[in-house]
Amino acid sequence: MAQTLNYFIAGYAVILGLLAAYCVILFLQSRKIGRALASLKKDSVQPHLENAN
């Protein structure tokens, strides 16, 4: 039987590593968009409050 343990480890490191990296990118992007939307919402509410005062 061929000794191919290193290639087996490398194969799964690439597969699982790329999947994990993509999930992290999606998570970070989701957080960034969420913050930007919340900040825009806050900015649009603020002038109304200032007008009311």
Added chain:
Amino acid sequence: MSYLSILAFALVLFAFVRVLFFTPVEQTMGLVQKVFYFHMSAAWVGMLAFLAAAAFGILYLSRKDLKWDTLTAASVEVGLLFTIICILSGMIWARPIWNTWWTWDPRLTTVTIMAFTYIAFILLRRGVDNPARRARFSAVYAIIGFISVPLTFFSARLLRTIHPVVFGGGETEMNLNAQMVATLFISLAAFTVLYIALLLQRARLMAQQEELNQQMAAVDSDYDWGE
């Protein structure tokens, strides 16, 4: 995190544990043969994603709803991720088995053409600003680009190739025992659920990004620039 994402994670973990501990080691190739279970699953999901992208493209052209355009773009992106995983894991398998990282075999050539077709989709889509034009372009591209998928799928069956075929390959067909076949189908199911979970997450993010862009454009147009 949605229930589907948790299910996808659990299924991939289960498939991985099964590959590691409950699937026999192939006698000739050794441990590297076990890369094949996730390699083939990635290849299957990549092709499924491009098929779905073409279907979403047809739905956009018939209904003119931008929701289908978002799904087209998300499906292409996720499909490309799985295709790249397939190509890289295949190269790692090929090194000890074929004694080379890469050869211009028909299957490897057609899968590379397929990957570049969809890389071009993502790059060209970014160049179109108008949402309706971008959606129309993406839909037509996804439908025409799908030609590369059957070309890749049948290349190992119809042309002279050294790439193994799992089912219906004649001389080049792989010999898998019952445990190996069970692991393969579990991996295929796990990757299919993972694809759906990633597709929905990516489509939701794209829709949120579009909403953010529209709100920012509205804020910019409302703002008094002191002119």
